[in-house]
Structures are given as structure tokens and as C-alpha cells.
Amino acid sequence: MSDSTPALHRHPLTWLLLLALFAGGLYLGWQQFDQPAPPRLSDQVTRLPQPRPITDFELVDHHEQPFTLGRFRDQWSFVFFGYTHCPDVCPTAMLDLKRTVAAVADNGPDVMLPQVVFVSVDPERDTPEQLARFVPYFNPDFIGVTGSQDQLDQLSGQLSSLAMKVPNPDNPDNYLVDHTASILLLNPDGRLEAIFTPPHDPDTMAADYRELARHFKESS
């Protein structure tokens, strides 16, 4: 009886199955090998599972040139929302960004240098001229951006950035503005890639940026 049943190893389908398993294993292994290593990031940064696309917006930079979505393309952008009548947090963030960019540059030319964009949360006082007095002071390459409240809302809403004017009854002209404390990173597709929560340590930010930029380059 057993002679009439072909042994399992002699069955042609068995070999086919083994071959398929072997090929499948090879493919998976190759795919694993070919995937760029995931970025190794500090706990100061949150990377979005999927970079968030942004629709176009219409703002103006401190040179009074239009600033639209295209300005975020083909380069990395650190974006900080703040205001020029802010004596402590905003100059500190600008200095942190200046040091971050310097640290990226110091570590070699293999990743592109990010641009830094300061977006005003105080359009009432932050005209392009006012931004021109503040933003380039920290680094002549930094860009200040403003617009009408509606125009600014269009960008900040997409980046989940909040701002709230706080009246100063004793000193009405010198009101304060609460604003999102994080620094955002947009990738060269103009999509929100990662969020850096405070406190911002420039060396850590630079290392995280290099990891994100490396991963992006290897994945594309």
C-alpha cells in the first residue's frame, strides 16, 4: 500500500514549495537589507509616522518677497512661531537655531544645511520691516515671515501651531502673545517631518536633524 503512495520528498509540489519559501526568504532578507536604517533620534524630537502635506499659503518675507509653499521645497526648513516683542523665549529659540545650524555645518557637508523660518504670531506689530530688524540679527540667512492674521492662520493651522494674545492692562501697547513652544522641521517635499519640543539643545537638535536628513536621502 505504501508503495503506491509517492514519498513526500519525491512529490514535485514539495520541491516547488521549498523553492518558493527559499525565494521568499531571500526577498525578505534583501528588502530588510535594502531599507535604510531608521533614524536614531533623541527623545527631544517626535517624528511623524507619515510626513504631513501642507497646502499652499500666501505670506510675505522680511525682504517683502512673497513666501509661499514653494519656499519650503527642495530644502529642509526649521520653522519657529514667535514674535519680535518677545524678550526671552524667542531670542533664546533663535539663538538655539543659530547654534543648531552651526553644529550641522561643523559636522561635515554630507547633509544639506537647513533654512530657518521665523513665522510671526503678532501680525499687528510684526511688519516685514520690523522682522528685518529682528530676524537677520541672529543670522543673516534666517527668514522672517508675516502676513494678515487670516494668512498666518492658514499656515499655522496646518502645522498645529497655536497663538493667543494676552492683554497687558497696565501697559496695553506691550501685550504679550502665548505661542507654541516647539520648533518644527519640514522636509524637502514641503511636508511636516518632525517636531522638536523644548528645551532645545542645539547639539542634540543637530544630531537629530542629520539622522532625519540621512534617512530621507537614503529612502528617496
Place this chain on the structure above:
Amino acid sequence: MRPLLQSLFLLCLLGPGPALAADLQVEDPWVRAGPPTARVMAGYMTLHNPGASDREIVRVTSPAFERVELHLSRVEDGMARMIPQDALRIPAHGSLELAPGGYHLMLFNPAAPLQPGDKVELTLQDAAGNRLQVSVPVRLPTDGDAGHSHHHHH
């Protein structure tokens, strides 16, 4: 970190009552240099209170600025907020650090543009009107400045 140099500024006693200068020591005061057109600036220092009772600064004035307010920067729910303070309290046998990202003096409308190397006079006052005058250099922040809230574990 912060230079060990501990500069003590014990200057004029202008007000009546016990000397505030005898009770408080000011270490490393500085005003952050900003753009020449800046209309707001920030002042920092560390206040030491070697005495047996708490001290409070309730008012700061300066001929170099139209107005000085006491503020605290802090991050709450992801928002950077500045919270005006009625007083800066320096605990007995303790100190209070005014530093970027935390407590600071908000300095409005400088009478003249200030740049690194300039000095401004600040007068600290307690509720009894005792005064402590401090000469404060304008300078850029250095790596040693406690520029981040993680230095402020309270």
C-alpha cells in the same frame, strides 16, 4: 557651566529702613544684547539671600528703560507663556535664578540703543521701599548661561 567668579554688587543704599544690600547679594547680572532697534529686552541675575527670612523684590526701575516688569517664562501644554509676577521671592538661606527660559526682568523701551559692553543701572526694591542698585552689563548670551528650562527643576 557658569563661571565660578562670584561678583557681588553691593552698592548704594538709597531707601530708608534696613539695608536691602546687606540682605541680598546679586551674582552675574546681565542684560541680553539684542537687535539695536529692540524695544523689549530681558535682564537676568542670580539673587542670593543669606538671611534668615524670605525676601521679595516687588519693583525694579531703571533710567535706561521706560518700564521694567517681573516675568516668568514657562511652557504649559506645549505653549510658551510669559506670566507677569507681582514679586520675585528669594527664600531664606536660598537663591533665585533669573535665566533665559525662566524668571527674568522684562525691560521695555530702552532710552537709547544698547549694545554689548554697555552698562545699565537697575534698582531693585522690596515692599518696604528698600533699594539695591545694581550695575548691569549688556552682553550676548554665552554657552554657560542657563538658557533652558531644564536648568530649573523646582
